[in-house]
Amino acid sequence: MDDRPDILLRRDGRLAQIILNRPAALNALTHAMIRRMSAVLTDWAADGQVETVLLTGSGDRGLCAGGDIVAIYRSADAGADDRADADAEAARFFADEYHLNAQIHRFAKPYLAVMDGVVLGGGVGVSGHANTRIVTERTRLGMPETAIGFVPDVGGSWLLSHAPGELGTHLALTAALVSGSDAIALGLADHFVHSDRLPALARTLAVTDAAEAVRALAETPPPSDLLAQRHWIDECYASDDVGEIVAALRRSPVEAARDAAALILTRSPTALAVTLASLRRARRLPSLDEALDQEYRVTLRFLQRSELQEGIRAQVIDKDRSPRWSPAGLGEVTEASVAAFFAPLGEQELGLGVGLGLGEMPYVDADLIFVTDLLTPGERARLAAARSFYQAEVRPLAVDYWNRAEFPFELLPRLAAQNLAATGAAATSHLLTGLLQMELTRADTSISTFYGVHHELFAAAIDELGSPEQRERLLPGLLALEKIGAFALTEPEHGSDISRMMETTATRSGDEWVLNGTKRWIGNGAMADYVLVWARDTADGQIKGFIVETERPGFTATPIENKIAVRIVQNADITLTEVRIPYTNWLPGSRSFQDTNVLLRNSRIWVSWQAVGQQLAAFDVARAYALERRQFGMPIASFQLVQEQLSRMIGNATLSLSLMVQMARLQESGRLTMDQAALAKATCTTRMRETVALGRGLLGGNGISTRYEMAKIFADAEAIYSYEGSYEINALLVGRAVTGISAFS
Structure with missing residues (x-):
């Protein structure tokens, strides 16, 4: 005794x-x-x-x-x-x-x-x-x-x-x-x-x-x-x-x-x-x-x-x-x-759970190749704080709102307080920008997509192509998430061929533009204050960008329902019927479709970072489940086949992460091309599909229940695979780059 x-x-x-x-x-x-x-x-x-x-x-x-x-x-x-x-x-x-x-x-x-x-x-x-x-x-x-x-x-x-x-x-x-x-x-x-x-x-x-x-x-x-x-x-x-x-x-x-x-x-x-x-x-x-x-x-x-x-x-x-x-x-x-009461504690976190970057679990942040060593100490601290916030504030809300297909508007003030806008041009480095996007996706794909459309497409377009007056008038409210933006390019009958076949038009009428047409699958479209509408100028036939306030007469946004993926994102069908906007709502830096390339190239990069985050999300849930789920008196994580599945999942995620580190280097040096962005998007999303399928299978029957995160992660991966250029389109861009022959002709 x-x-x-x-x-x-x-x-x-x-x-x-x-x-x-x-x-x-x-x-x-x-x-x-x-x-x-x-x-x-x-x-x-x-x-x-x-x-x-x-x-x-x-x-x-x-x-x-x-x-x-x-x-x-x-x-x-x-x-x-x-x-x-x-x-x-x-x-x-x-x-x-x-x-x-x-x-x-x-x-x-x-x-x-x-x-x-x-x-x-x-x-x-x-x-x-x-x-x-x-x-x-x-x-x-x-x-x-x-x-x-x-x-x-x-x-x-x-x-x-x-x-x-x-x-x-x-x-x-x-x-x-x-x-x-x-x-x-x-x-x-x-x-x-x-x-x-x-x-x-x-x-x-x-x-x-x-x-x-x-x-x-x-x-x-x-x-x-x-x-x-x-x-x-x-x-x-x-x-x-x-x-x-x-x-x-x-x-x-x-x-x-x-x-x-x-x-x-x-x-x-x-x-x-x-x-x-x-x-x-x-x-x-x-x-x-x-x-x-x-x-x-x-x-x-x-x-x-x-x-x-x-x-x-x-x-x-x-x-x-x-x-x-x-x-x-x-x-x-x-x-x-x-x-x-639920706000993150920073360095005081208990750190038992997967995803906080703390605690005793080996490689709790799943960074097996120490990518964060490439960041400065200040950037590492910022990434850790963001990860903690995303896991504590975003992730717990996601499954419930995803099942209801509703947006958690109460989250916006807390997101704004985190100064998340600095994940764009204001970030210290392109690598940190990508890692922050990855961590947000790791917590929830829908919120990451909402923010990517709002900031990386709409706000970035204002910053890149807008006038000084437009930047001064719009960016403060956008960065504070007091106003929400959407990006309207795709049409009901035109997606991959939009540059050639766009039907939406903009006609100059004195000091105004008159817009007519329809847009499809517009992220944030059902909740946005502003929509950046891409339309063909009837005077010169060129595609240009126009800021449309959603309260203008003739503008309607119809929510798209019954989605199986990114259900929190408020996608909409948009109709423009004789919508009149001031002449000054035209983005002066948008004079042809070529001017969208910088936006579309960068959007493929942040979607590729999403694919990395999605794989880590699947790995987090699968590993936690394997450690907790017991069969035959022991955790299933001790079984050889389960460990092999987890190894393949983290292997796919790590390969994708390695590719994205190089993409960030190319961005930093100003050498990133559309071909390279297409390679990243096609490769990372293909790896992602396999990874989430492995994770869903590891959970067995629980992997198909929408009460569990894995079903949401599995479904949301299909959206990442599909938007910002399908796998097939991106593969053809890479094929053209390596053969010199265009399969589009």
Whole structure:
């Protein structure tokens, strides 16, 4: 037996046991206990004598009542001189706790957690992520955080967001306790063993395979009371707004629903709003690791606020059960204040999840050839900050909005605040520009496409071909994303042959131009303030660019629906019927179709960077899934064929990235040609198609469900393959370059 009083360690045959040993405090976790657990699990993972790990708690009151919140309260109550040290220590506590939660989730050997008695908060963190979770008739499990002005953490947002229907939302907002049967119904536990059989379980585990031992002693759980109430819970908790949820509960004819509303209204309004947002975001994240990263951001923000301290005071210290929340009502909590809890932490990121460029996973940013070494230190910092922002703010929204085919307008102010416009001409280098475009696509293709059309086509055209007056008038609003632009070149009957067959016309009429024609597949067209319309001047037959304000009479934009790819992008069919614009809306630098070449050449380059980002997105999801998905008792990432698939995926992405590094060098030296841009687009998108197909296949049936990112990534790849010059057109451009013979003639 170990001599540490707070944790007891026992070895018996093939079994190693951790006993949380603070029964007077319901075995609440201290920082030292968390570190000790992590250390012994690391040792036992490598110890061939240990085949099974069993977690229990001393006494018969419970496994664990959570983290030691009294210590957190005392740290928060420290004087100003000690507050910085206290905050740093609290941050270390939560970081180590969340790392332990992830470690338990990844533990390859059987890890059995006996959730007997009270299991709250941090207790769920050390048991709910186990590969074998056992409850008893005495189990009382809950995530009580909203009652103390906090949010479900220790991976609770991940567990509750994946509970059936809205059962997890109900548990999170009410902070109610549930039985062992309810825990199984929620997906928080696996087996029901009567408490009288627990000593026999430990003895059997010492000599028997874990699965056989559990089968021998487990029994059918009693019916779940919570599951029987799912009909009204799913209906009332469907909204993404806490106020609407409370209103639905109050309207319900079910007394339990009205009781839930009353209970919710005693909780911290801020904690409630952030909790709901946390669950909704976690539902769209690819794995527990990303959810823990998100929880860490939220946790550090709560440590700086009064809600948590006030909640602990009222519930634990003074026990007056009358917290004075600020703000006091749900209506006072703004969307902006909630969003601030999820903002990236920069260098403070926990970094467990794939895609943040941090953490212990090998090549977590998937840069196997160290391309970022080619950047300056300042550029590397900027790229890391952008990646963090994209992964934290863009990626969690994408699947939901993609399924709804709607645009997340609330994201625009946050995108603008990141000064993303500097990904264009203002960027330090063309390589950084491309890598930023790659990382945005890695988070979501649609948002990347929206921004590429807006900035790389529309704003770039104003910058390259516009007059000084046009640049001064339009660029500030465009760069701030206060005004949105679209680029209208393609027509219903003309795509690849548009330079020869364009039908849209512009006719000079005094101090005005009169435009007539139709355009097809115009990205951002259904939401733009301005559209750059390319039309044939009836006077000289040349194709020129014209800025058209979308509110002008005769201009109509009809959204294109039922797309299978880039569904967030608001594509439109545009009709121009006698649309009159000022003469000064003509871009003076556009005198023929040749003047579009610089724009189209550069657009092929940013789409090629998109193809790299799309491959990395597929790799991120596939790798995370392979590490988490278990078959035959082990992660599928340990299987040879899965590793071969991941190797091909990252190989394709790395080859594409290498090609794009050279394209950036050619841009930097001013030597990039249309032939080279066509080569990049054709090559990278072909590699991309194979990569996303491998990723989709690796997820099996889950790879075709639109609730998972991989289906979105797979579908969006087809759009990248198709737009800005199809594979066939780009291949013919390259063929002409290497043979000297045009196949277009």
